[in-house]
Amino acid sequence: xxxxxxxxxxxxxxxxxxxxxxxxxxxxxxxxxxxxxxxxxxxxxxxxxxxxxxxxxxxxxxxxxxxxxxxxxxxxxxxxxxxxxxxxxxxxxxxxxxxxxxxxxxxxxxxxxxxxxxxxxxxxxxxxxxxxxxxxxxxxxxxxxxxxxxxxxxxxxxxxxxxxxxxxxxxxxxxxxxxxxxxxxxxxxxxxxxxxxxxxxxxxxxxxxxxxxxxxxxxxxxxxxxxxxxxxxxxxxxxxxxxxxxxxxxxxxxxxxxxxxxxxxxxxxxxxxxxxxxxxxxxxxxxxxxxxxxxxxxxxxxxxxxxxxxxxxxxxxxxxxxxxxxxxxxxxxxxxxxxxxxxxxxxxxxxxxxxxxxxxxxxxxxxxxxxxxxxxxxxxxxxxxxxxxxxxxxxxx
Amino acid sequence: xxxxxxxxxxxxxxxxxxxxxxxxxxxxxxxxxxxxxxxxxxxxxxxxxxxxxxxxxxxxxxxxxxxxxxxxxxxxxxxxxxxxxxxxxxxxxxxxxxxxxxxxxxxxxxxxxxxxxxxxxxxxxxxxxxxxxxxxxxxxxxxxxxxxxxxxxxxxxxxxxxxxxxxxxxxxxxxxxxxxxxx
Numbered sequence: 001x002x003x004x005x006x007x008x009x010x011x012x013x014x015x016x017x018x019x020x021x022x023x024x025x026x027x028x029x030x031x032x033x034x035x036x037x038x039x040x041x042x043x044x045x046x047x048x049x050x051x052x053x054x055x056x057x058x059x060x061x062x063x064x065x066x067x068x069x070x071x072x073x074x075x076x077x078x079x080x081x082x083x084x085x086x087x088x089x090x091x092x093x094x095x096x097x098x099x100x101x102x103x104x105x106x107x108x109x110x111x112x113x114x115x116x117x118x119x120x121x122x123x124x125x126x127x128x129x130x131x132x133x134x135x136x137x138x139x140x141x142x143x144x145x146x147x148x149x150x151x152x153x154x155x156x157x158x159x160x161x162x163x164x165x166x167x168x169x170x171x172x173x174x175x176x177x178x179x180x181x182x183x184x185x186x187x188x189x190x191x192x193x194x195x196x197x198x199x200x201x202x203x204x205x206x207x208x209x210x211x212x213x214x215x216x217x218x219x220x221x222x223x224x225x226x227x228x229x230x231x232x233x234x235x236x237x238x239x240x241x242x243x244x245x246x247x248x249x250x251x252x253x254x255x256x257x258x259x260x261x262x263x264x265x266x267x268x269x270x271x272x273x274x275x276x277x278x279x280x281x282x283x284x285x286x287x288x289x290x291x292x293x294x295x296x297x298x299x300x301x302x303x304x305x306x307x308x309x310x311x312x313x314x315x316x317x318x319x320x321x322x323x324x325x326x327x328x329x330x331x332x333x334x335x336x337x338x339x340x341x342x343x344x345x346x347x348x349x350x351x352x353x354x355x356x357x358x359x360x361x362x363x364x365x366x367x368x369x370x371x372x373x374x375x376x377x378x379x380x381x382x383x384x385x386x387x388x389x390x391x392x393x394x395x396x397x
Numbered sequence: 398x399x400x401x402x403x404x405x406x407x408x409x410x411x412x413x414x415x416x417x418x419x420x421x422x423x424x425x426x427x428x429x430x431x432x433x434x435x436x437x438x439x440x441x442x443x444x445x446x447x448x449x450x451x452x453x454x455x456x457x458x459x460x461x462x463x464x465x466x467x468x469x470x471x472x473x474x475x476x477x478x479x480x481x482x483x484x485x486x487x488x489x490x491x492x493x494x495x496x497x498x499x500x501x502x503x504x505x506x507x508x509x510x511x512x513x514x515x516x517x518x519x520x521x522x523x524x525x526x527x528x529x530x531x532x533x534x535x536x537x538x539x540x541x542x543x544x545x546x547x548x549x550x551x552x553x554x555x556x557x558x559x560x561x562x563x564x565x566x567x568x569x570x571x572x573x574x575x576x577x578x579x580x
Contacts, residue, residue, distance in 0.1 A: 004481050005488040055480040068441070068493045073484060353514030357410055358441075358492040367445040368413055372562035 005073060006058065012049030017072050019047040021065040035064040070362075079115070079193045082108035085229040086191075100231060103182050107189055107201040110178050110338070113363050115196060117345040120354050125341060127174035127197055130154060133224045140245050147223055148253035159260030161287045163332055165212050169200070169219060170339045177215065179204040179337050188214040190221045190230040198222040208333040209290040216251035223250075252297045256287050265303050275304070277312075278326060285328045291319050338364070347378040398538035400430040401528055404507040406472075407434050408498045409442045410563075411510040412460065414532040416446050417561025418553045420539075421459040425468045427539040430508065436473040437483075437497035439464075453560060472501060479504045490519060502527055510535060514566065532563065533571040547578070554578055 022032050022043075029043040036042070036057045045051035053061075062069045082104050118124045130151070135143045152159065155172055162168060169175045175198040182203040187210065189201040200218040202211045214232070221230050225243045237244065264286070268279045284294040295312065298304040334340065343364075350360040361371035405428060407415070412434060415421040425432045443460070450458040463469040474480045479500055486496035495516040502509045502520075508528040509520055520529055536557070540550045554575065557563050565572050 003485075005485045009488075054477070055484040056474075056477060058484060059474070059480055063440075069484060069487045069496075070491045070493050073488045074491065350514075353518055356490055356492040356495050356513050356515045358494050358513075359490070359515075362491075367448065368409060368442065369445050369449060369562065376562055376564075 004055070006053055006055060009073065010049075011052065014053070014072055015047040015049035018061060018065075021067050021071065022047075022061075025065040025067075027064065032061060032064065035060050079112065079195050082111075082191060082229075085193075086231060099183055100186065103180055103186075103201070104189060104231075107178060107180060107191070107199070110342075110365075111176055111191070111193075111196050111199045114176055114339070114342050114345075117342060117349060117363065120349050121345050123345060125174045125176070125197070128172060129174065129197070130223065132226050135224050135246060140242065140249055143224075144220070144246055144249035145253040145258070147220065148250060148257065151219075151223065151254065152257060159257040159263075161260075162212075162255060163288065164334070165215050165255075165288070166334060167340070169215060170341060173219075174198075175200060175219070175222060176342075177202065177339055179211070179335055181205055185234040186232070187234075188218045188230070188232045190218040190232070192222065192226050192229070198226070204335065204337065207290070208331050208335070209284075209288060209293075211333075212255065212288055213251045213290070213293065216254045217247045219254070220247040220250035252293060252300070255289050256294065256297050258301065261287070261297065262301065262303070265298065277317075277322070281322055281326055281328060285323070285331060288331045291317075343374075343378055347375055350375060351379075398429070398530070398534055400428070400508050400530070402430060402506060402508040404431045404433050404505065405530065406498050406502045406507050406509050407432060407438075407469075408509065408511040408513060408516060409438045409494045410512045411532050411535070412438065412442060413445065413449070414512070414557050414561045414563050415535075416449055416459050417563070418536070418557050419453070419455075419459075419560075420553055422463050422466070422468060423543065424535060424539045425463055427542045428535060431470060432468065433470045433472050433501075433507065435494070435497040435501055436471055438494045439471050441494055449560065474501065476504070486519075486523075490515070492516075495519070499523060512563070512565075531565075531569070531571065532557070533565060533569065533575055537571065537574060550578055 022029070029040045029047075032043045033040045038057075042051060046053055046057075058072060059069060062072060083101075086104055114125075133143075133147050133150075135147075138146075151157075155168065157168075166177050170177050176196065178199075178201045180201045180203070182201075182205065184203075184205065187203050187206065191199045193199070200215065202214050202218070204211075206214070217232065218230070221228065221243070224246060228243065230247075232247075240248075261283075264283060265275065268283065269275050272279065280291060280294065284291045287294065289297075291312075292309055295304060295309040299306050299308055336343070346355075346360055346363045349355045350357065355363070357368060357371065360375065361368045364371055364374055366374065415424050418424065446460045447458055450460075460469070464471060474483060474497075482503060483496050483500035486500055487493055490496050490499075495511070495513060498509060498511070499516070499520055501507065503524045506527065508530060510530045510532070511517060511520070512532050517529055520527065536550075536553065539545065540553075545553075558579070565575050569575070
């Protein structure tokens with residue numbers, strides 16, 4: 001390893017990364033210049049990619065910015081920076097920008113990590129992407145329902161509930177789904193890139209019912225407006241665009257298909273001669289949706305009179321309390337930050353000695369001790385097979 | 398355990414294991430070479446080691462205590478060529494700690510203590526002349542030279558297993574010894 005990697009690296013990209021890190025650390029160009037005993041103009045040139053760095057300067061700057069050298073010395077990503085994608089995605093003020101930008105950056109880092117793990121393991125995520133649906137000039141509700149029916153058919157989901165939506169999106173379709181902590185009013189971030197494919201970040205702090213709704217919402221963006229990045233949050237629009245209205249209509253048809261819901265509603269109604277709040281709670285739990293979403297859906301289908309939700313709310317309905325009294329457990333879900341395939345790629349890369357333990361911890365976003373705990377759990381989860389046999393091709397005699 | 402070099406650089410895996418053992422100082426004292434850790438590893442792992450100490454209700458962090466007593470020396474790059482090698486290794490390993498450990502060991506011809514599979518294969522390729530020693534080899538050496546009772550040894554290995562969450566790889570040359578001691 002005789003050549004100096006800094007002689008061959010993309011200087012413009014390195015300069016950009018250094019500039020981002022400096023700004024994050026709150027240092028000025030003059031402060032950074034002092035760190036390497038140079039003039040401010042030298043930092044300007046470095047950040048523009050016009051001046052080559054010495055290893056010593058890179059080490060000093062990384063330390064001053066509180067970052068690892070490995071954050072800067074890496075192959076140039078082939079993906080389009082998320083910052084560019086999202087710049088025009090929605091209007092935001094400075095305060096909003098400050099809240100959401102770190103989350104978008106983390107989302108981007110995780111997506112890139114995912115791609116890197118796939119390359120290390122030579123195991124790209126299997127994609128089962130449909131053609132983008134053409135929704136031009138179609139009435140919104142009809143378009144949303146017809147796409148929902150077509151997708152259920154394509155994925156073999158019938159007309160029943162979808163118990164593990166996240167797993168279906170990740171494993172049956174090949175969308176990268178991360179659960180990240182976001183401020184409460186944000187529900188989902190959606191992005192698409194030729195290399196990464198469809199990617200979503202869902203607000204971890206929401207209830208699973210709401211997260212499922214956000215995932216279905218994001219899935220419609222993937223199905224109908226694939227290349228349009230979206231940051232979805234409450235109160236975003238003065239006038240809601242059609243693409244957003246379609247995405248908002250889709251989850252109810254996808255998660256609660258008309259035929260299945262009608263049949264189950266009728267079964268309950270026939271059995272009891274009425275449709276009670278207990279029936280409502282049981283049905284919502286069965287479909288993995290919120291009570292409010294189900295009531296609105298039943299109102300739309302004219303199975304409940306309009307205004308039912310408002311009346312329930314006015315009576316002071318306490319949803320969580322009733323769910324507990326009825327013994328309805330939290331719906332089945334996997335609330336890990338990282339997709340399951342990502343975690344398995346990381347542990348396999350570690351086991352096969354393709355990445356170091358420190359890099360494994362970085363991929364998981366935890367310290368070394370926590371990384372070892374997760375590695376142990378993942379090893380147990382991967383079936384308790386002997387290490388060698390885990391990589392056997394069972395189709396080979 | 399013979400060490401053919403004047404110094405041995407501990408990587409982050411070994412530091413964590415020895416701290417988890419609760420006997421870092423005694424173990425280091427038994428090593429027949431000056432024990433060193435890189436500044437990069439110290440800086441990056443300090444918080445983890447403090448968490449480990451807190452979880453174990455230790456009054457003082459053993460790692461800092463060992464440094465304070467001069468048993469564990471902290472070293473940083475001292476030449477441009479070391480720094481250049483470090484940056485080159487980072488590009489390949491994507492791990493600052495292992496890269497610093499290896500760069501310094503290569504330039505100064507020091508031994509390396511590590512259990513990291515990727516790091517071991519990298520070190521063997523980059524510096525086949527350097528001795529690579531594992532956590533278990535060092536613990537076994539300590540137990541032999543200090544006449545540690547089998548009960549104490551078992552509790553040390555159990556602490557490394559449970560607090561440090563370290564399990565030797567199934568091809569580890571000392572796996573049989575570890576299993577015997579843990580029985």
